[in-house]
Amino acid sequence: MWLLAFVLLLFSIGYSQEFKSLEDIAKLIREGKIKVGKDYTMSFGGRFHNIHTKVIGMDCSACHLNKYPKDFLYIRRYKVPVRGAPGVVDRSMCISCHKGGKVATQWYTTR
């Protein structure tokens, strides 16, 4: 019993040291301490997908939808999915991290 508790304690300490918030991860990427490559491309294997899938661990389905809603106002809606992508992407998914510079690089503003 004591042995099990000790192991759990060690595990919890180790886990707390490994866990980093998204803000910390974003900072480490910007500082170059987390290597995500310098290949600025949307292709899989480039920096963009390295950050979102490998570092943050987002599943494809977190961003890619089967199809857009009928009234989705998006010019390129007829053009997707592109090059074997698992589905289309609604940019409203990006707001939670990329708005107001809270977590990730700020693309969108709060007006």
Next chain:
Amino acid sequence: MKLVRVIDTKRCIGCRACVAACMVENFYNPGDPWNFVVEYEQGEFPNVRRVFVPMNCMHCENPPCQKACDYVGAHAIYKNEFGVVLIDYDKCIGCRYCIAVCPYGAPQYVEKLEPLFPNESFTPYERIPEENRHEVHRFRPNIVTKCTFCWHRIEKAIKENKEHLIGVHPEYTPACDLVCPVDARFFGDIENPDSKVAKIVGEKKAAQLKKEFGTRPQVYYILEGGDY
């Protein structure tokens, strides 16, 4: 001067004259349209209606495409003093970050130049040498293109000191706004209180799309039910 467009979706009949005019004027790469009409149905039978929303680059006041372009270090996208967002094709590296961040899907990646008529050779118009084209029409593979508010026409007005005729005279007005058969499109300087666009926007009859992104588009829409 801040140039804006107003599109009345209550008047639009979905004829695509604006799309055709844009193609003829700009001869963008087929399959990479600068102007596109999103079409959908509303309601349930028998109370149904069809909605047409012509879309092009919104020339945002806070363009996320420019931020992304600066972030990757290309600095190809810029917004000029007239509020027009343009792409310098000489600087574009084709990374498509601008496409990833645009909530409206405006930027179009040119993978390779296609002839207008599939399986045929390029038309004489498409074979015009690059040096004889305006810089916004010098297309090549691996760049991103988009609507320029017909910058070549606006630039002409500026050079001829006829800025007051932008959106008024056909020669100095974007092609898509000229051809609308139902007067659903307006273009002009929103900072001129006498302009049609200033009056429509000032009376709060037009709204910007996807305000939640904070991009502050310079294309306004008159929508069924007013602003949202």
